[in-house]
Amino acid sequence: MMEIKENLSPVTVTAPASKSLSHRYLIGAALAAGVSTVRHTLESQDLERTRAILCAAGARMEALPPDAADGPSGWRVTGMNGAPRGGDREPLSCDVHESGTTCRLLTAVLAAGQGLFRIHGAGRMHERPIGELTDALEKLGARVCFEQRPGCPPLLLTAKGLDPAPLHGEVRLGMDVSSQYFSGLLLAAALGPAPLTVDLAGRKAVSWPYVGLTLQCLTDFGITFSARTRKNEESPWQTLPEGDWRKLREARPGCLRVTVQPGAYRAGDYTVEGDWSGASYLLAAGVLGRRPVRVEGLRSDSLQGDRALLDILQRMGARLETEADAVTAYPSALHGVALDMGSCPDLVPTVAVLASFARGSTRISNVAHLRVKESDRISAPAQELAKTGVTVDALSDGLLVNGLAGRGCGRQNAPRLPEGLNLCVHNDHRMAMSLALLGLQEPGLRMETRLDDPSVVCKSFPQFWDIWSRLA
CATH class of the missing domain: 3.65.10.10 (Enolpyruvate transferase domain)
Structure with a gap:
């Protein structure tokens, strides 16, 4: 058995960049008009998938000069200045490989664009559910055709923007399986022609803090939104003061709604924690x-x-x-x-x-x-x-x-x-x-x-x- 020497000085290491925020900030920069720098992004296979799809849909990305021996320190992103663009006659291939974050966030964002997209992956990705999200997107105007298992990739997405009008500006979406459904729709909502309210439905809400990261991203990129909560489904709604959404530690179905205003993502200089x-x-x-x-x-x-x-x-x-x-x-x-x-x-x-x-x-x-x-x-x-x-x-x-x-x-x-x-x-x-x-x-x-x-x-x-x- 090894000997533990408690008087040893600590080994000091540096945390990798946040994977969740790297995805979100690169999406925000790609949707913006103008040039952004996104520093200290995670370099991984999942992020490669997100960058490749965003670039195929209209953005441009150039690696920033390496930071000492740590490799690329981030990306210079020229935004697509509008919504993502897919194929006209043939769908744009969007290979998410095994990145669930890429698949769910970008399915919503691409649905807010124009054109044909084929979203597919590898391994268990074609067994991972996305039907609850695509149901909401179809109610907002997208068309989705599943190629194999119903409710799972691969899928064909026909996008013509998301229109809240048929739903009177409000859509219900659960987080029983993944918070990324909710996050993806929040990221996409700003690209629409009118405000969109996303009501938390379902039986429970898993991984709520990841939605908090999405709201942080929207704030940083200049997207306006408001959050409302209530004690129970019989109580009146209360609008949270600006920034108080940061204090939410959990969310209960039927007791949270977020309204995103239409607007442009703001280009700028961003650093991932x-x-x-x-x-x-x-x-x-x-x-x-x-x-x-x-x-x-x-x-x-x-x-x-x-x-x-x-x-x-x-x-x-x-x-x-x-x-x-x-x-x-x-x-x-x-x-x-x-x-x-x-x-x-x-x-x-x-x-x-x-x-x-x-x-x-x-x-x-x-x-x-x-x-x-x-x-x-x-x-x-x-x-x-x-x-x-x-x-x-x-x-x-x-x-x-x-x-x-x-x-x-x-x-x-x-x-x-x-x-x-x-x-x-x-x-x-x-x-x-x-x-x-x-x-x-x-x-x-x-x-x-x-x-x-x-x-x-x-x-x-x-x-x-x-x-x-x-x-x-």
């Missing part, structure tokens, strides 16, 4: 590894939902030090907790691994929609952790992880990788990065050699293994 999702693996490494890890580039006031990792780690007993733009995580003994992770589902694979090293059981709930991500993120962690000796129950809406630490002396009992055992990442970048945590307590173990496809991290964090080599 650090990514709490990507940083989650690095901070977890500080807790499970041999020495502290300090992650720089994280805004303490960020609206990103995965900032919830700080509260989760502290509830599990981790020692953390927070600064205005950095967090340091220290090696810590953990204990099990009950967690509603509906607002931060991308953290579930990481928390499941953390829980494996904890004393007692950890119950993760309100994440049933994880079954339709890049992998089934309920079954996949359960299957892989079971190979290391951890008992994990896959539940209808989450996981029950029985930590190993309580079965012996503190950190002496932990998940183990027997010689010759390799783990499956299920073609999922977040599975690969969370499983990397399993190797931290075995000195010299290179986890990328124990995974069936370590390269899948390129989807969202191409530099992951280079940074990880400094922590292992």
